Every structure is written in structure tokens, then in C-alpha cells.
Amino acid sequence: MVRYVYFFGDKHADGDGSMKNLLGGKGTGLAEMTNLGIRVPAGFTITTDVCTHYYEHNKKYPEQLEGEVKSNLKKMEEAMGARFGDERNPLLVSVRSGARVSMPGMMDTVLNLGLNDDTVKGLINKSGDKRFAYDTYRRFIQMFSNVVLGIDSSVMESILEKKKEERSVRNDNELTYGDFESLVDEFKDVVRKKRGIEFPSDPEEQLWMGISAVFESWDVPRAIIYRKLNKIPENWGTAVNVVSMVYGNMGDTSATGVAFTRDPSTGDNGFYGEYLINAQGEDVVAGTRTPQPVNEISRKNPDDISLERVMPRVYKDLLGYADILEKYYKDMLDLEFTIQEGILYMLQVRTGKRTAKAAVKIAVDMEKEGMIDKKTAVLRIDPYSIVQLMYPAVDIKADKDVVAKGLPASPGAASGEVVFSAEEAEEETKKGKKVILVRIETSPEDIHGMSVAEGILTARGGMTSHAAVVARGMGKCAITGCSFLGINEKNGEITVGDRIIKRGDIVTLNGSNGEVYSGYVSMVTPEINEDFKSIMEFANEFRKLKIRANADTPEDARVARNYGAEGIGLCRTEHMFFKGDRIKAVREMILSETLEERRKALAKLLPMQKSDFLKLYSEMKGYSVNIRLLDPPLHEFLPKTEKEIRELSDIMHVSYERLKAKAISLHEVNPMLGHRGCRLGVSYPEIYEMQVRAIMEAACEFHNSGNKITLEIMIPVVSIYEEIKLLKELVNKKTKEVMKEYGVEFEYLVGTMIELPRACMIADEIAKEAEFFSFGTNDLTQTAFGFSRDDIGSFLPDYLNKNILKTDPFIELDRSGVGELMKIAVDKGTSVRRDIKLGICGEHGGNPSSIEFCHSLNLNYVSCSPYMVPIAIISAAQASLKDLSK
Incomplete structure (x- = not known):
């Protein structure tokens, strides 16, 4: 019989690392950490097969799923010592997505599920903190209303901001228990007005609605676009992880954070990360508070307070878990964690995203450390990312004013003054200027202008057009097929919608994503180092x-x-x-x-x-x-202007009329x-x-x-x-x-x-x-x-x-x-x-x-x-x- 639900918790997991296609990345990580003896909140994973069934059967679930969910919910209750929907000791859960490959931020999550007017009292009993309990309740209603009920997040966000402003007028910036209790009522009223229903109070109903919402998020526009960009098959589906809630916002002995086993920007071998005291995960994502470094080495400002200093025992546990996991996975890892009243819980482990420079360094370093072999080091490198090490790149942190987008025909980045002809490009560069050659399309005759330009931008042409091929051969940044450009070479103007770019104006090209920016944009200079040479040597062996x-x-x-x-x-x-x-x-x-x-x-x-x-x-x-x-x-080599034909006429001692007729005949x-x-x-x-x-x-x-x-x-x-x-x-x-x-x-x-x-x-x-x-x-x-x-x-x-x-x-x-x-x-x-x-x-x-x-x-x-x-x-x-x- 097909199995749809896999439990993890209490030092045992039904799944393991070989089941990523079934359990998704997040579910596999939770199972692996549990089996390694790492403290993880108990939970269960609903497999990707259910997602496939859901979409193939008119959004209906397999018959046996309900029974499997109930059975595994009981296991969670036993592992966590709490009961789902209990008024005195409630178990609250999060419902999270988890595809086979990481799709950060593309699908939905619901936190604090299981709260209602009765269970919130149980949360007060457990925490001893009314303010915390009602803050958690309003967070749940706010998130559930957006993710599950489809109410625009700005509606409840504006009510929350208004409440904060009222407090600010009274010179008291911290919302009270009473504020949060009234927000719960106001948010419920929004649901009545916007959806014509009462906010769901039955925890079991909430759970199934949350599960469905996560499966539905597999098919939202942003997830579809992300899959297309990253070539992720539509039929893979997502798993759903139902995980016991642990709280990083239960006072100064609680926190939440993200860490990497090595620096994702440089690849340096050192623990790296950030955390927030008395916060939940969405507080970190919202960016309303500045995260602090996890350790003393990472401190950048004198006022920074590291986790290592304020919670040394917890930091030691975190470092120990990181070491266990990196040695087990033999890769640089991205870790999510929560600290609830001094107890550390690991919420996620996955292969960490990294820059090309970091990817090469980590692969080479791990081979030197004996953690991986040369074959694995080579397989770890994304070939396309190597381009980042060879071309200048637009600084991802820089402010950008995007005016147009075309095809990223040749990677790198370039800034310069707009010119409209190869001759103009030559003339302006002789004056010491940097130029961007803008053409409707290029021809072999433009080669002299292309060779001196910083970058090339064309309205027509694909990824293998003349401009694209020649630019790649020269190592120059190029964007082609920018069809929204209205190019008037005679007047020296480009129109994009209601914007006009004139001859001599500065633009910046991003050949990695096809974007054209107005003005100068800061760039990052590439560097070829010994790590790059080493990975090339490894590759040449195989x-x-x-x-x-x-x-x-x-x-x-x-x-x-x-x-x-x-x-x-x-x-x-x-x-x-x-x-x-x-x-x-x-x-x-x-x-x-x-x-x-x-x-x-x-x-x-x-x-x-x-x-x-x-x-x-x-x-x-x-x-x-x-x-x-x-x-x-031969037509590619023919003179195109009257001036060029007359010039050739003098060289060949042949009449202008004869040459023009000959050129026309060769068309x-x-x-x-x-x-x-x-x-x-x-x-x-x-x-x-x-x-x-x-x-x-x-x-x-x-x-x-x-x-x-x-x-x-x-x-x-x-x-x-x-x-x-x-x-x-x-x-x-x-x-x-x-x-x-x-x-x-x-x-x-x-x-x-x-x-x-x-x-x-x-x-x-x-x-x-x-x-x-x-x-x-x-x-x-x-x-x-x-x-x-x-x-x-x-x-x-x-x-x-x-x-x-x-x-x-x-x-x-x-x-x-x-x-x-x-x-x-x-x-x-x-x-x-x-x-x-x-x-x-x-x-x-x-x-x-x-x-x-x-x-x-x-x-x-x-x-x-x-x-x-x-x-x-x-x-x-x-x-x-x-x-x-x-």
C-alpha cells in the first residue's frame, strides 16, 4: 500500500536522505537531522505524491491520507507532550512547503496553526505571558488570512501600523496585551467583511485548509516563473511539512536565526550567520529589525551583540550541530534555528546557496581537507556560474533604475555613453570616452565599433545573432532582442515607453540578466585565483x-x-x-x-x-x-550608403551608377x-x-x-x-x-x-x-x-x-x-x-x-x-x- 505521510521526532524518523524526491528538501533535512540525534521539533511530511494526486484528481486527496495524518498527529502529541486543539496544553503547528529543490520564498507557509479563542488561553498557561499569547494569535490570523483566505496582506498590515502609531503618539512604542487582543477582533472582522465568513476556529479545519493552501502555492505565478527560470519540472510537486511550533519570541532567552557553515560570499571556512533575540522567523524576513551576528568574529559594529556572548551554551550547541551536519553532508550548509527559552531547535538544513567565487573555494578547500574527492568537487560547480569569475558584474546591492530588458546575449556588465554607429563609437573612444553601441541590429561591418565599445545593445536579434556571437567572442557585454527600444539613429534617441534616452546619456548593461539601467551602476571586479586554476585542473583530469x-x-x-x-x-x-x-x-x-x-x-x-x-x-x-x-x-560586405559607393567608385575607377546597379543586382x-x-x-x-x-x-x-x-x-x-x-x-x-x-x-x-x-x-x-x-x-x-x-x-x-x-x-x-x-x-x-x-x-x-x-x-x-x-x-x-x- 502506498504511504503518504512520514513522521520525524523523538530521535526517530521514518524517512532518510535517499527520499528527497518523495519528502522534498525540507522534509529530508528534518528526517536526517532527527536520525543524527539533533534536536528537531516533532512533525510529519506529506509526500510530493500527494501534490501530484491533488492536481491530477481535481484537487482531491487520496482516501487514506486523512487517516495517516491523524495517526501521525498523535505521534507528534506524544513526542511534544501537548495535544492539538487542547484548551489547557495546546500543540500548535506550522505548515510549510518543501520541494525537491530549494525554491526560496516562492511557496507559502502558515505558522501558529491551531489557535482559537480557547487554545490561546492554553498558550497563556504554558507561557505565562498574555502579551506573547495574543501577539502569536494575531500573527496567526494575519498570516492565515493572507495565505489561506487570499486577503491582501496590506489590509491587516495597515491596521497594525495604525495601532503602532496610536501607541507612538502616547510615547509608548510597545504594543500591549490589550492591543493584541483588540487586533485579533479587528482582524476577524476583516475576514467577515472581505470573505463573508467567520474566521475558522476548528484546529482540524485550519490544518486541512493550511495543507491545501501550501499545495495550491505550487501553482501560483511566482512559483511557476521560478520553475521556468530554473528548469524545475512542473510535475515534481511539493511536499508539505507539518511541524510542531517552537518560539523564538518568548523573551530574552529565546531567539531565531539563520547560519551558514562557511561564508556564502567568499567561501572562507568559518561559521557565519545572524540571529534576532525575542523574534519569530517572519520578523527576520520582514527586515524591520537589524539582525545581530552569531559569533564574535562576525561582529562589524561595536554595538553588535553576538549569540556567542549572550548565550554561550546555546552557541556551543549550534556550532556542534553545524560541525556534525557539514561532516555528514560534506558540503556548505544553510541552517535555520530557533531558541525557545534557552533550548536550541534546528528547523531546516539545506545546501547553502553561494557565489561562484565561494563555490570554487569551498569545493577546492573541501578536497584539500579530505572531505570530498576531486570528482565531487567538479560536480559541485555550476558551469554557468564560472562566468561570474571572468567578467565584471553589476553589484547586487547597488540601486538600479531599470529602463528596458532584452536577452542576456553575452555576460558581464558595462557602462558608457550611448552612441548609434560604429564610426561614432570609434570617434568617442578616441576622445577617452567609454561608450555603449546601440543598434537596431549589428552587421559584420560594425566590427570596428563593437571592438572599442564597452558593451552592445540591439533592438533585434537573438542569442546567436551577429551581435551576440561577436560580443561573446570578444568577451564584451551584450544585450540583444530588446524589442521595446524605439531607436532613432538620425535624431540620436531611444524611446522606451514614455522615457527618452539621448545620444551621450549614460546607461549600464547587465549581460547576466538582460537588464538595461539608466546611469552608472556600481560593479564588482572579477578575479582569477589559484582556486579557479585548481578546479580547472581537476576538471581536465576527467x-x-x-x-x-x-x-x-x-x-x-x-x-x-x-x-x-x-x-x-x-x-x-x-x-x-x-x-x-x-x-x-x-x-x-x-x-x-x-x-x-x-x-x-x-x-x-x-x-x-x-x-x-x-x-x-x-x-x-x-x-x-x-x-x-x-x-x-556577399550582400553583408556591400556598401550601404551613397558615400561608400562613391568612395569605391573612385578606387575602382568605375561609375557610381554601374556600382549601384551591381549592388542592387546582388541583393x-x-x-x-x-x-x-x-x-x-x-x-x-x-x-x-x-x-x-x-x-x-x-x-x-x-x-x-x-x-x-x-x-x-x-x-x-x-x-x-x-x-x-x-x-x-x-x-x-x-x-x-x-x-x-x-x-x-x-x-x-x-x-x-x-x-x-x-x-x-x-x-x-x-x-x-x-x-x-x-x-x-x-x-x-x-x-x-x-x-x-x-x-x-x-x-x-x-x-x-x-x-x-x-x-x-x-x-x-x-x-x-x-x-x-x-x-x-x-x-x-x-x-x-x-x-x-x-x-x-x-x-x-x-x-x-x-x-x-x-x-x-x-x-x-x-x-x-x-x-x-x-x-x-x-x-x-x-x-x-x-x-x-x-
């Missing part, structure tokens, strides 16, 4: 996947290597075309009418590209360098599915010939200088076998020609980027020529879904809110669709070429879930933005460790 970086410049490559990258998985050669005056030569090449004119323009680019490749090889020092031949559609309706990638190589083989010569000349010179080189040449957008066959022949022919000129030979690979569904389906044919596959998951996601990564922001929120999509597919790889295409490609590719090298170079290469999937496919490597390399290293190690534990 990961199977190699980690590469998407790097187009020597600076990118240097950052990537410093963070531990083992090569370049994607060098986008087109990004090199925007340096200095190169764009003019590129445009000259594109707009040329004849092959001779094109070759003349390409000859100008050859030495520039060769120089770039030579620098990349030098930075990689023998690690693999994967260079993608020209990929984007495409859907350029990302048009004349791009290998299709350019088919139409204009001279472009790829120039690039291969530049790649190989640099490689031969590097090799002849006594250096090792591991080179991969990638042909993009292949979906037809004949494309890869034709262009591989071109690459090999030009390569042999250059090697012969230099009198040198070395191995290199020619492969393709798998980014179209058809390529996945004919991967066995493609693998006859391709020596490696690099999955371009950005485009593969676009073409598999039919979603534009730049425009998805207009409907993605609706899809997420309505659970059509669980996550943004451009952030987290879609395993059931895109992932299946990848699996087909891997299986087909390896069936033809067993030693084919397999990798991923899309932006998913920095996403932990996507990396775990790549590990399961037995890929050789993942490639990501340079600043995401540590995230990828930790994620790859965790994927290996999880695989080993299966």
Missing part, C-alpha cells in the same frame, strides 16, 4: 571531450589558450575582412565584372589573410586550427539560404583559391620555421556530395601547388561544416570526401526548425510561456530534433570513415546541456567562444563523470 575555441584573431586565440583551449574549432575568415581598409578590397572583389578584376582585388587580400593566419598558428603552438572558407552571403530575398558558403566557391572559385593559398603559404612558412602545425580546412554549407567533391579537389590542387613552391609536405585535413538537414541525411556520401565534420548548430537549428535566429525574439516569449518550447533552441541544443539529425550524421559518417574527426562549432558549444549531449554522441571536441572555454571544460568533465556513474 573530461573526455577536447575543448576548442571559435577564434578569428590572435587576441581571441590568446584568450582561449590562457583559459585552456586545445585549438581553434572555427576561424571565420570573413571577420578578417573588416580590419582597416580591407573592406574596400573585398567590395572591389565582389563588385568586379570580370575575372581579371576579381583576381586583382583578391591579390590585395592575399597578404593580409596570410599574415592573420600566421599569427593564429603562432598563438596555437601546434594545436589544431580549423579555418572555414568564406561563408556569409537577395533570403540571403542566409542563398548565395553563400560553398555556393560562392562554386561560382567564384578564385575566392577560395586565394584563401587556400593564404592559409597554406602561412602554414608552410610556419612549418619551415621549425614549428608544428595541425591544420584543418573547412568547406561550409555543403548539402550535396558533388559540392564537397569539387571543392576538395580545388583545395588539394592549390595546397599541393603551394607546398611544391615551398618544398615542404605535412598532413592537413579537409572537411565540412554540417549545418543543413540534407547534409545530415547524406552524411555517408559526404564522408567519402570529408575528413572531419564540424556541426554548425546555429544554422542547423535554423534550418531544422525553420526559425530565424535573428527574429525568434518576436515570438519566443510566447512559446516559452505556453510551454510550446521548454528552452530557447539557440541556447540549448534541441536533442529530439536537431540532436537526432546530428546522431544520423555521426552514424552515417563513421560508417564510411571510421576515423572521421567530429566536433561542434556552433554557439551551443558553450552550453552545459548541449556539451553533455555532444559527449553522448562521442564527438571529439566542442568549440565555443574564448570566454566560454572554462564553462565548456567544467561541463565536459561533468558529462564524463555522470556517464561513469551510470
Whole structure:
């Protein structure tokens, strides 16, 4: 028979730590502490299965639940020496939520349940304090009315404040027993007026109403939003904990508090916490009184009075419990406690939330202390939190004026003056100013402005838009898809609702949550320390996947290597075309009418590209360098203004009208599915010939200088076998020609980027020529879904809110669709070429879930933005460790 209720108390618990899915985090903690001999108020946990049943059966309970609750309530009465609903010696209870994972403040709690006009007299008998008893009674009615009966908390709060003001007028700030007794009557009257009922007086009725209210709180908006943000499944449900009340507000020998076994901000190994004398838990949460430090070491002000000083025996007990629990759980813990008349009770134990810096330090320290092993240390780290150690971050304590919100495309924080063009960004930075580049959307042509800006803000675009990808590669803060921005570049204004931000105004970007603030906001500077290096060393011991970086410049490559990258998985050669005056030569090449004119323009680019490749090889020092031949559609490089066309006309000695007509003719309706990638190589083989010569000349010179080189040449957008066959022949022919000129030979690979569904389906044919596959998951996601990564922001929120999509597919790889295409490609590719090298170079290469999937496919490597390399290293190690534990 299914069991729905588990008791804990009197040094025995029915449950244990293995039952977290059933008892929830709070229930499991209470059971574990009880079994460890730690003093816990007796109680019972109603399982998460009941919550699931409740919602699946039109909010009705299993038939046997009532009997189990009554039986366990009797056990509570025996353990606590009091009776529920008794007029002389009443047992009062709290009803608390407790999901599998911590959802702080998201669900409801009811305290002091079981009070009525009769049992309050029993509370007076037990405590000997009328004021305390009626204060507790009014607290109960106030909380129950809000949580269970749905009366706005401000209604009764305003009555309480009015009562305090009346006292204040008489120069007496402390409410009396009589005040609280009258508040009880006034609060009951509010219930009559607002709900048309008498306040429930039957303790058993109160209990069931409280239990239902906690289950109902699983489905309130704030809990739903929290679950979406933290990817907590809707069907998990919450447990309900019914716990005997103990009181921290029974005078100066009573208190309540929260403590951590180590500092949650720094990770320092020292007991840390706060408490309030003569207070209940909600007093701490309300913030109406300033908490005091638990120990002398934590004192910050001379007036602070520590628990260690005022209750030394209780403090010693608390420290002892903390030590027992940390050694048992082998982690930093968050503890809640109450002291009732000098007796310490533990109310909750859970894994403590911590900053990234603290998480790394605690993991490394515990490994040194022999408490955990290296595997556990690595598994303790949230990969995404590592970003906090590498980028500046907005100070969470700072005042903020939020003016807009978009997608957190690239982490970190940045402040600066608003500018609206790349040219303006360059001009203002030359004057010593810090700027934020604001665009409707960015293009490759904006690269020079993006490189000098502190941060980038766009109205359009998703998490893998041009602005997002380039910003992440540069390690710059970026917010994209901020669709509520009305950008008027001509007038130099941004409108957000009724607010206007003008050119030169200061804004701050928070790339971690997508918020845009008005003015400067203080920031926290990152620091890479020995603990960070240690956790990376631990991770490197366990990961199977190699980690590469998407790097187009020597600076990118240097950052990537410093963070531990083992090569370049994607060098986008087109990004090199925007340096200095190169764009003019590129445009000259594109707009040329004849092959001779094109070759003349390409000859100008050859030495520039060769120089770039030579620098990349030098930075990689023998690690693999994967260079993608020209990929984007030509329209991205075309002049867009009359001034630019006239300037090019003078360089090429061609009429303005002819150039403009040519530019118009090259316009495409859907350029990302048009004349791009290998299709350019088919139409204009001279472009790829120039690039291969530049790649190989640099490689031969590097090799002849006594250096090792591991080179991969990638042909993009292949979906037809004949494309890869034709262009591989071109690459090999030009390569042999250059090697012969230099009198040198070395191995290199020619492969393709798998980014179209058809390529996945004919991967066995493609693998006859391709020596490696690099999955371009950005485009593969676009073409598999039919979603534009730049425009998805207009409907993605609706899809997420309505659970059509669980996550943004451009952030987290879609395993059931895109992932299946990848699996087909891997299986087909390896069936033809067993030693084919397999990798991923899309932006998913920095996403932990996507990396775990790549590990399961037995890929050789993942490639990501340079600043995401540590995230990828930790994620790859965790994927290996999880695989080993299966």
C-alpha cells in the first residue's frame, strides 16, 4: 500500500536522505537531522505524491491520507507532550512547503496553526505571558488570512501600523496585551467583511485548509516563473511539512536565526550567520529589525551583540550541530534555528546557496581537507556560474533604475555613453570616452565599433545573432532582442515607453540578466585565483571531450589558450575582412565584372589573410586550427550608403551608377539560404583559391620555421556530395601547388561544416570526401526548425510561456530534433570513415546541456567562444563523470 505521510521526532524518523524526491528538501533535512540525534521539533511530511494526486484528481486527496495524518498527529502529541486543539496544553503547528529543490520564498507557509479563542488561553498557561499569547494569535490570523483566505496582506498590515502609531503618539512604542487582543477582533472582522465568513476556529479545519493552501502555492505565478527560470519540472510537486511550533519570541532567552557553515560570499571556512533575540522567523524576513551576528568574529559594529556572548551554551550547541551536519553532508550548509527559552531547535538544513567565487573555494578547500574527492568537487560547480569569475558584474546591492530588458546575449556588465554607429563609437573612444553601441541590429561591418565599445545593445536579434556571437567572442557585454527600444539613429534617441534616452546619456548593461539601467551602476571586479586554476585542473583530469575555441584573431586565440583551449574549432575568415581598409578590397572583389578584376582585388587580400593566419598558428603552438572558407552571403560586405559607393567608385575607377546597379543586382530575398558558403566557391572559385593559398603559404612558412602545425580546412554549407567533391579537389590542387613552391609536405585535413538537414541525411556520401565534420548548430537549428535566429525574439516569449518550447533552441541544443539529425550524421559518417574527426562549432558549444549531449554522441571536441572555454571544460568533465556513474 502506498504511504503518504512520514513522521520525524523523538530521535526517530521514518524517512532518510535517499527520499528527497518523495519528502522534498525540507522534509529530508528534518528526517536526517532527527536520525543524527539533533534536536528537531516533532512533525510529519506529506509526500510530493500527494501534490501530484491533488492536481491530477481535481484537487482531491487520496482516501487514506486523512487517516495517516491523524495517526501521525498523535505521534507528534506524544513526542511534544501537548495535544492539538487542547484548551489547557495546546500543540500548535506550522505548515510549510518543501520541494525537491530549494525554491526560496516562492511557496507559502502558515505558522501558529491551531489557535482559537480557547487554545490561546492554553498558550497563556504554558507561557505565562498574555502579551506573547495574543501577539502569536494575531500573527496567526494575519498570516492565515493572507495565505489561506487570499486577503491582501496590506489590509491587516495597515491596521497594525495604525495601532503602532496610536501607541507612538502616547510615547509608548510597545504594543500591549490589550492591543493584541483588540487586533485579533479587528482582524476577524476583516475576514467577515472581505470573505463573508467567520474566521475558522476548528484546529482540524485550519490544518486541512493550511495543507491545501501550501499545495495550491505550487501553482501560483511566482512559483511557476521560478520553475521556468530554473528548469524545475512542473510535475515534481511539493511536499508539505507539518511541524510542531517552537518560539523564538518568548523573551530574552529565546531567539531565531539563520547560519551558514562557511561564508556564502567568499567561501572562507568559518561559521557565519545572524540571529534576532525575542523574534519569530517572519520578523527576520520582514527586515524591520537589524539582525545581530552569531559569533564574535562576525561582529562589524561595536554595538553588535553576538549569540556567542549572550548565550554561550546555546552557541556551543549550534556550532556542534553545524560541525556534525557539514561532516555528514560534506558540503556548505544553510541552517535555520530557533531558541525557545534557552533550548536550541534546528528547523531546516539545506545546501547553502553561494557565489561562484565561494563555490570554487569551498569545493577546492573541501578536497584539500579530505572531505570530498576531486570528482565531487567538479560536480559541485555550476558551469554557468564560472562566468561570474571572468567578467565584471553589476553589484547586487547597488540601486538600479531599470529602463528596458532584452536577452542576456553575452555576460558581464558595462557602462558608457550611448552612441548609434560604429564610426561614432570609434570617434568617442578616441576622445577617452567609454561608450555603449546601440543598434537596431549589428552587421559584420560594425566590427570596428563593437571592438572599442564597452558593451552592445540591439533592438533585434537573438542569442546567436551577429551581435551576440561577436560580443561573446570578444568577451564584451551584450544585450540583444530588446524589442521595446524605439531607436532613432538620425535624431540620436531611444524611446522606451514614455522615457527618452539621448545620444551621450549614460546607461549600464547587465549581460547576466538582460537588464538595461539608466546611469552608472556600481560593479564588482572579477578575479582569477589559484582556486579557479585548481578546479580547472581537476576538471581536465576527467573530461573526455577536447575543448576548442571559435577564434578569428590572435587576441581571441590568446584568450582561449590562457583559459585552456586545445585549438581553434572555427576561424571565420570573413571577420578578417573588416580590419582597416580591407573592406574596400573585398567590395572591389565582389563588385568586379570580370575575372581579371576579381583576381586583382583578391591579390590585395592575399597578404593580409596570410599574415592573420600566421599569427593564429603562432598563438596555437601546434594545436589544431580549423579555418572555414568564406561563408556569409556577399550582400553583408556591400556598401550601404551613397558615400561608400562613391568612395569605391573612385578606387575602382568605375561609375557610381554601374556600382549601384551591381549592388542592387546582388541583393537577395533570403540571403542566409542563398548565395553563400560553398555556393560562392562554386561560382567564384578564385575566392577560395586565394584563401587556400593564404592559409597554406602561412602554414608552410610556419612549418619551415621549425614549428608544428595541425591544420584543418573547412568547406561550409555543403548539402550535396558533388559540392564537397569539387571543392576538395580545388583545395588539394592549390595546397599541393603551394607546398611544391615551398618544398615542404605535412598532413592537413579537409572537411565540412554540417549545418543543413540534407547534409545530415547524406552524411555517408559526404564522408567519402570529408575528413572531419564540424556541426554548425546555429544554422542547423535554423534550418531544422525553420526559425530565424535573428527574429525568434518576436515570438519566443510566447512559446516559452505556453510551454510550446521548454528552452530557447539557440541556447540549448534541441536533442529530439536537431540532436537526432546530428546522431544520423555521426552514424552515417563513421560508417564510411571510421576515423572521421567530429566536433561542434556552433554557439551551443558553450552550453552545459548541449556539451553533455555532444559527449553522448562521442564527438571529439566542442568549440565555443574564448570566454566560454572554462564553462565548456567544467561541463565536459561533468558529462564524463555522470556517464561513469551510470
